[in-house]
Amino acid sequence: MSKILIVADHADGKLNGGVAKVMSAAQAIGGDVDIVVFSDNGKAVAEQAAKINGVAKALTVDNAANANLMGAVLAPQVVELVKGGYTHVLFCGNALGKDTAPRVAALLGVPQVSDIMAVHGANSFDRPIYAGNAITTVEVPEGTVIATVRLASFDAVAEDGSAAIEAASVSAALPSHTRYKGLQAQKSDRPDLQGASKVVSGGRALGSSDNFKVIFDFADKIGAGVGASRAAVDSGYVPNDMQVGQTGKIIAPELYVACGISGAIQHLAGIKDAKTIVAINKDADAPIFEVADIGLVGDLFTILPELQSKV
Amino acid sequence: MKALVSVKRAVDYNVRIQVKPDGSGVVTDGVKHSMNPFDEIAMEEAVRLKEKGVITEIIAVTIGGQKNEETLRTALAFGATRAIHVKEDGEIQPLTAARALAAVFKKESVDVLLCGKQAIDDDANQTGQMTAALLDVAQATFASKIEIADGKATVTREVDAGLETLDIDLPAVVTTDLRLNEPRYLKLPDIMKAKRVQIEAVTFADLGVEAAPAIKVTKTAPPPSRSKGVMVKTVDELVAMLKQKGLV
Numbered sequence: 001m002s003k004i005l006i007v008a009d010h011a012d013g014k015l016n017g018g019v020a021k022v023m024s025a026a027q028a029i030g031g032d033v034d035i036v037v038f039s040d041n042g043k044a045v046a047e048q049a050a051k052i053n054g055v056a057k058a059l060t061v062d063n064a065a066n067a068n069l070m071g072a073v074l075a076p077q078v079v080e081l082v083k084g085g086y087t088h089v090l091f092c093g094n095a096l097g098k099d100t101a102p103r104v105a106a107l108l109g110v111p112q113v114s115d116i117m118a119v120h121g122a123n124s125f126d127r128p129i130y131a132g133n134a135i136t137t138v139e140v141p142e143g144t145v146i147a148t149v150r151l152a153s154f155d156a157v158a159e160d161g162s163a164a165i166e167a168a169s170v171s172a173a174l175p176s177h178t179r180y181k182g183l184q185a186q187k188s189d190r191p192d193l194q195g196a197s198k199v200v201s202g203g204r205a206l207g208s209s210d211n212f213k214v215i216f217d218f219a220d221k222i223g224a225g226v227g228a229s230r231a232a233v234d235s236g237y238v239p240n241d242m243q244v245g246q247t248g249k250i251i252a253p254e255l256y257v258a259c260g261i262s263g264a265i266q267h268l269a270g271i272k273d274a275k276t277i278v279a280i281n282k283d284a285d286a287p288i289f290e291v292a293d294i295g296l297v298g299d300l301f302t303i304l305p306e307l308q309s310k311v
Numbered sequence: 312m313k314a315l316v317s318v319k320r321a322v323d324y325n326v327r328i329q330v331k332p333d334g335s336g337v338v339t340d341g342v343k344h345s346m347n348p349f350d351e352i353a354m355e356e357a358v359r360l361k362e363k364g365v366i367t368e369i370i371a372v373t374i375g376g377q378k379n380e381e382t383l384r385t386a387l388a389f390g391a392t393r394a395i396h397v398k399e400d401g402e403i404q405p406l407t408a409a410r411a412l413a414a415v416f417k418k419e420s421v422d423v424l425l426c427g428k429q430a431i432d433d434d435a436n437q438t439g440q441m442t443a444a445l446l447d448v449a450q451a452t453f454a455s456k457i458e459i460a461d462g463k464a465t466v467t468r469e470v471d472a473g474l475e476t477l478d479i480d481l482p483a484v485v486t487t488d489l490r491l492n493e494p495r496y497l498k499l500p501d502i503m504k505a506k507r508v509q510i511e512a513v514t515f516a517d518l519g520v521e522a523a524p525a526i527k528v529t530k531t532a533p534p535p536s537r538s539k540g541v542m543v544k545t546v547d548e549l550v551a552m553l554k555q556k557g558l559v
Contacts, residue, residue, distance in 0.1 A: 011472060070477070071440060072450055095470040099452050102405065102440035111406050111526045114435045124529070129433055133328040134337050137530040177449040177483070181465070181476035194471070198558070222559055240490045241469070246324055246431060247348050247489055255558045265327050272534060276558060278549065293540040296549050306546045311559040 002031030002122050005086040007078060008049055009069070009096045010037065015048040018092035018149075020156035023052050025149045026090055027157065028119035032056045036081060036168065038074055040067040046165045055163040061170050068180040071099030076172040078104045082144055087122070093148040105146040112146045113138060117153035131246040131269035152252035152273055193242065196225030198255040199274075201244055203267075204231035205260025205282065205300060212237055214301060215259060218308045227251070229261045245270035259300045263288030280304070312459070312481075313368045314357045315419060316391065317412055317426035317438070319347040320375060320382040324431055330533045337531060346382050349427025351389075353487040355494040356457060357425050358390040365459050368392045370419055374411050376400045380510060387505035388497045394510045395419075397518065405433075406523035409441035414518035416446060421482065423464065428453050428486040439486035449479035455490040 004026045009016035019035065026033045034057045035049040042060040050058040059081075065073050078100070082089060089104060091097030093115050105112035118126035123140045125147070140147075193199060200219040206212050212232075219226045227244035228237065244251055246266040252273035259280045261267060268291055271277060279292035280300050289295040296303060322328070323343040330337050346354070360366040371386030373379045374397040383394040397411050416424055424443075429436035443450035451457075451466035455474065458465045459481070468475050469488045515522070543549045553559040 071452070072443065075444060095453065095468075098436050099440065099450070102437035103444040103450070105437070106406060106409060106441035106444035109406075109523065111404060111524060112435075112437055112441075113526065114437060128534070129531075130322070130328045130337060131431065131434065132534055134330050135532050135534055136528045137532075139527040139529055141524045141526070143524065175447070175449070177480040178451075179478040181478050183470070183473055183475045184467075185473040192471075243489065255553070266324055272537070276556060277537075277540075278553070289540070289542070291537055291540075293537070294549060294552055295540060295542045296544075296546070297542070303546055307549065310546060310550045311553065 002029055002087045003085055004029060004031050004033045004088040004090060005081060006033060006035045006090045007074070007097070007100065008035050008037045008045065009092045009094060010039070010045045013044045015045050016092060016094070017156065018094060018151045019049065020052050020159060021151045021154040022090050022092055022149045023054055023157045024154040025116055025119055026088070027054050029088060029122050031087070034059055036061060038063070038066040038069060038077060040064050043165070050163040050165050051159040051161050053157045053159065053161045055161060058163050058165045059168040060165065061168050065174050069096055070178055070180060071096070071103050072178045073174055074100045075103035075107055076174060077170045079107045080170045080172040081168065082108065086144065088145040088147070091148045093150045097148040101146050101148050108144055108146065110143045110146060111140065113140055114148050115150040116147050117150045131250060132272055133269055190219065191223065191225045193225040193227055193244070193249055194251055197253050198222055198224035199227050199244070199251060199253045200224045200257045200259065201227035201229065201261060202232055202237070202259050203229040203261030204235060206232055206237055209237045211301070214304045218304045221308045222311060224255070224257070225253070229264070229267050258288050258292070259304060261288055262286045263291065312366050312423070313370065313419065313421040314360065314366045315370050315372055315412070315416055315421040315424045316350070316354050316357045316386065317424065318350040318354060318371055318373050318382050318386050319427070319430045320344050320373065320379045321347045321430050321432040324348055330531055334530045334532055336528070344378070344381075346385050347427050347430045349429060349431070349487055349489070351494040352489065352491050353425040353427050354386055354389045354391070355492045356487060359492065360457070360459060361390060370395060370421065372397065372412065372415050374399055374403050374408050383510055384505045385497070387508050388501040389495070394508065396510050396512045398512050398514055404523065404525050405435050405437035406441055407520070407525075408438045409445055410520045410523060411515060411518055412438065412442045413445040414520050416442065416482070418518070423459070423481055424484045426484070426486055428488050439484050443484035446482070446484070449483040450485070451477050451479055451483065452486045453488040454485050455488050457485060457491070
């Protein structure tokens with residue numbers, strides 16, 4: 001039977017909501033599931049992890065070196081824990097998981113599966129390639145399975161359990177070559193683009209940085225994050241970090257409103273997992289209408305203010 | 312200071328991917344390929360660090376079949392000092408690539424490996440981190456700013472909560488994200504000059520690299536298609552539909 005370890009992501013004493021989604025993937029694999037919290041003082045986070053339904057044990061590994069989570073420092077500790085007999089180690093498919101999982105896999109000499117989006121068995125999974133333009137079914141060879149889980153593909157399990165919390169002792173030599181210097185959190189009242197349930201994006205048709213105000217205003221009205229096409233970013237209307245698409249951010253919101261975006265394939269690659277896509281564009285032949293659930297042909301500068309006043 | 316830049320040849324990001332009807336993979340024959348865009352950013356950064364005098368030598372490396380030579384020529388046109396082609400015709404998965412890169416890293420005694428955070432074909436986002444682990448050196452993934460001085464690098468990286476800064480000792484591996492820079496347009500004279508540079512060829516056997524246990528792809532399918540959408544004529548209709556779906 002599988003014995004699964006989930007490495008918890010957390011910050012500021014709060015467990016990352018993605019961990020309950022990784023639990024969904026773990027339950028699809030089946031077996032005993034432990035969650036480990038690496039921290040300098042992980043009790044509070046472990047208490048949250050212990051509530052996730054299906055957890056056998058919430059483990060804590062307290063060490064001053066774990067005050068800020070870094071892949072290079074975590075990896076040797078995870079490898080030590082794996083020696084306790086885990087068949088699978090699962091990570092959130094976010095920055096921390098992507099930073100850590102490959103390092104663990106390489107130390108163990110096993111391959112890693114990135115971005116599991118469906119589970120077919122203990123060693124068989126679906127994952128996206130080419131920015132989700134194709135889905136492959138992969139079989140992992142015998143040995144420990146190291147994987148990240150694509151959070152947009154799984155629903156969180158309920159959190160009304162009460163598993164035991166245990167301190168795990170891990171004796172791994174930790175590297176000193178990597179030092180945490182700080183975090184500059186993006187200050188914005190708008191929801192984060194990647195976590196937002198609604199996103200409003202603008203494209204080349206916005207024409208200027210100032211004109212993007214119409215996008216921001218509508219986004220604020222409906223509580224949405226704001227994105228942009230590569231064309232809008234390349235034209236300097238908005239910063240790079242707002243770019244949605246194959247080489248930008250790949251998002252999966254409930255609602256995506258594309259305004260003045262023609263729908264280049266690289267942009268579509270970033271939004272194809274959105275539940276509902278609304279396209280507003282002057283050009284009735286724009287490719288964005290081929291993927292939109294709801295399309296409206298017209299000038300965004302008249303449509304958006306009207307839309308804003310009516311929602 | 313020596314930098315190694317890993318460049319992968321991948322299907323061009325403008326190509327509309329077609330899955331083969333028999334589900335055995337995606338169509339890559341006769342399809343435009345170019346340097347993985349994230350590796351272009353790594354290459355550009357290495358050249359900028361060279362222009363600043365921080366890096367003195369840039370070694371571009373690629374792993375793959377004969378056609379990968381084009382990618383190395385592109386790297387040379389960017390400004391790589393030398394190019395190494397690790398020739399291997401089969402499919403190369405991240406752990407095997409990492410073993411080869413680690414071997415070149417050691418053989419050439421480089422100070423930093425720069426590479427894209429991921430390739431836009433397999434989207435694995437593993438090779439840089441695996442190489443760092445095999446070398447037992449520091450890593451800074453998803454870099455949006457790199458400063459190198461006094462045998463150390465200060466790297467700003469794009470994480471979920473914002474921008475994190477790490478201070479790492481060299482040698483190290485740094486993987487590059489979109490915001491780091493904008494790669495230059497290559498000039499024709501540089502492209503022509505790059506055609507004449509001798510490329511060094513090595514094999515896995517030369518490097519002492521063994522293929523790692525591999526993940527088997529059993530099926531490749533297109534993503535589920537979206538159901539046909541509707542066109543509305545007025546904002547009122549749009550609002551009504553959004554309300555009906557509970558989205559506003």
